[in-house]
Amino acid sequence: MSQFPDIARAMLVFAHPDDADLSAGGTVAKWTRAGVEVAYVICTSGQRGSKDPTMTPSRLAEIREAEQLDVARYLGVKKTIFLRHMDGELEATKAFRGEIAMLIRRYTPDVIVTHDPWMLYQLHPDHRAVGITTVDAVVAARDHLYLLDQAEIGLPPHQPKELLLARAEKPDYVVDISDTMELKIEAVSRHHSQLDHVPGWRERVRELAASRGSAEGFTYAETYKRIQFR
Numbered sequence: 001m002s003q004f005p006d007i008a009r010a011m012l013v014f015a016h017p018d019d020a021d022l023s024a025g026g027t028v029a030k031w032t033r034a035g036v037e038v039a040y041v042i043c044t045s046g047q048r049g050s051k052d053p054t055m056t057p058s059r060l061a062e063i064r065e066a067e068q069l070d071v072a073r074y075l076g077v078k079k080t081i082f083l084r085h086m087d088g089e090l091e092a093t094k095a096f097r098g099e100i101a102m103l104i105r106r107y108t109p110d111v112i113v114t115h116d117p118w119m120l121y122q123l124h125p126d127h128r129a130v131g132i133t134t135v136d137a138v139v140a141a142r143d144h145l146y147l148l149d150q151a152e153i154g155l156p157p158h159q160p161k162e163l164l165l166a167r168a169e170k171p172d173y174v175v176d177i178s179d180t181m182e183l184k185i186e187a188v189s190r191h192h193s194q195l196d197h198v199p200g201w202r203e204r205v206r207e208l209a210a211s212r213g214s215a216e217g218f219t220y221a222e223t224y225k226r227i228q229f230r
């Protein structure tokens with residue numbers, strides 16, 4: 001019997017390569033080990049995430065997509081979809097909402113994980129835009145009078161069982177990742193372009209996970225705001 005009997009498929013929608021792994025890597029490792037089919041939707045290729053003066057956006061995109069694919073293989077993520085929007089320029093438009101809704105209808109996930117768009121003082125515009133667009137896309141994907149053009153090409157409405165907002169302002173769902181913490185650290189470390197030059201990140205990731213688990217008595221945890229449907 002699976003540890004997650006209600007979840008056959010999970011979809012994570014995040015702004016940049018490394019966001020999903022930093023926010024939810026321990027949860028993803030638990031899911032894939034339990035046989036859950038996991039898909040990553042990475043909205044930008046992180047083309048601007050470098051302080052190297054010799055780097056170009058297109059080369060960085062190539063590097064970061066390769067890093068994300070390596071991590072996906074390592075964690076057992078089945079499918080990684082790069083939407084290749086420009087880093088730093090995402091906006092919560094109707095077109096972007098339709099794009100995410102189409103993927104929800106196509107992959108029919110039972111659970112969707114994304115950025116918490118209501119996180120206070122969330123500075124990165126891409127994180128806000130992806131969070132709110134994904135929440136809106138859940139609504140558009142589930143009702144049959146929305147997105148009739150998608151239904152016409154064989155993508156009927158789909159409603160997930162739940163939505164998990166990562167790094168939530170007011171979390172109410174705690175996932176014990178004590179047994180997958182080392183997998184998370186290894187996964188995150190494979191985003192070399194982002195972390196190789198950052199001293200002490202492992203300790204900070206551990207401290208955060210430990211503080212999130214402390215109230216429940218878990219060594220390490222990831223926490224979410226959980227919105228259940230039906």
Ligand SMILES: [Zn+2]
Nearest residue numbers: 015016019127
């Ligand atoms: Zn990010």
